Amino acid sequence: MTAPDLIVAEPAHDPAPAASRALRRPPKPELSGGQIKALRLARTLVWPAIVVAVLVTQIPFLVTIYYSFQNWNLMRPGSRGFAGFDNYVTVFTGGAFMQSLSATVFITGSSIVLSVLFGLGLALLLNRKFFGQGLARTLVITPFLMMPAAAALIFKWSMLDANVGMVNWGLSALGVDPVQWNTDFPALTVIMVLTWQYTPFMMLILLAGLQSQSKETLEAASVDGAGPIRSFLHMTLPHLRQYIELAVLLGGIMLLQVFDPIAIMTRGTGGTKTLSYLLYERAFVGLEIGEAAAYGVITVLLTIIVASVALRLLFKIFSSEGAKS
């Protein structure tokens, strides 16, 4: 007995909608056979990618955990051995860790907040129809395409240098004495470059959000007498919320690992020693494998805490989007 037979059996009676839906739904066992087949295919297709991801990123991390319990300095190869929690004690009592943690939070946090704010401003400006809109968009996304190493160097030497930097020339026109940005305000210098590079990224996501907003609703609001500020606060901003969350999440993933501008501009001086730079220093300058590994493990744990909160948020967006369509 198959579903089509049943439907054919009572063609003219026009059964109740619920009943007809039940009849037209294919019998369960047959579909779940297909389901199993589809699932098996899906697994086969996904496995290679998972294996590579595990091999390249997860296994090394497990080894890092193992190293973090080892007393191991590359300068003293003979003295390697099990260290218990010694490395973690060193990390938490050393003082460098808390400083580095606050530097990471400060630099990452300020860069994200600033680039989202500027990104939102730019998105609002570029969402209007105006002369040269396409060209302006092209120019604005360029900082995001710039190689971070090149951006850091250009900012350090060409923009922010005390003698020949353009920013200082601009400030001198306002009567301000030249500032050696990367030694006087190292954290601010790093934040400036990061904000400059990430603003276009945030702008792209927020612009997509603005463009997905229904024009009719906005027009209706304006006809009903809502001013631009009012309709921005009460309609556009709530609509943009999930896009802002996504921008913050993706920006957070990338910025928590930030290394390039610090290595190039400040070398971790003046409150810019983020966790990844500290780990680099311990491992590749200090050759303290065990201690550096402990930093790595702690960094990952912290990231997991931040990320799981953020990811839950993302999946909420995800599932509500799915429900809508």
Place this chain on the structure above:
Amino acid sequence: MSTVTAAPVSTAPRPSTPTPPRRRSKRMRHRATSTALTIFTWIVTLGFFFPVAWMVFTAFKTEAAAATRTPTIFTALSLDRFAEVLDRGFGVYLLNSLTASVMSTVIVLLLAIPAAYGLSIRPIIKSTDALFFFISTRFMPIAAAIIPIYLLLQGLGMLDNITALSVLYVGMNLPLAVWMMRSFFSEVPLEIVEAAQIDGANFFTELVRVVLPIVAPGIAAAALICFIFAWNEYFLASLLTSTMARTTPPFLGSFVDGRGQFLAVLSAASTLAVLPVVLAGWLAQKRLVTGLAMGAIK
């Protein structure tokens, strides 16, 4: 800005005929605001773009003209600085970058296309788990994996090896590519896939003939973004390569030795280093936007 007093959104009847003179003055004010906003937008845009423009301009100057406190605008321009950069062996580093970026992007696509397709096959059961796994590997700081990787490559004698670097870039970009492409594959209408199955097309013909053309823009977007990230990567490249396999970013990072004047030649090197990705990004701007924004949201 409108001077109409903000009223709560309501369906109350409004006066139907505003007086003509008021309407005209309002329109003129509107046009003035619009022009002002356009000018403001352009000022912000150009200010934002200025560091890039100044880098390119400085690259054509002489060192003396580049290193002045008051910026030199009218000066002799030449390609000499670019020649100087290439004399320092910059071509090799660019080629290494190209090799690592292309190799890693191709491998990422070979792995991510089937995976993304698999994750979008209906019924989607437990696919969020796999997705969660992929995106969570991207959250892990590369720094947490670098020590064993470094020691392993050292043990195998594979430091300064462009293939090893490419494999690591695969690990770095794979989650992002799967994540982005999955959303494009989910957009393939179910009927098309089912029709292909009924036609007796086997899986690979189905993938290549039916699904691939539909998701091609998404794949292009993912490929572009993977290429950009690989091309611009600094951390792994600076630690794992030294001379033979050195890529552009770490070379650029060690370019300034602090002796003499270097601003013009540094600008020339930076211009050459960013040129491929900036041009690609400009030309494929739509793809980039789709890949980053749409792909991530849908």
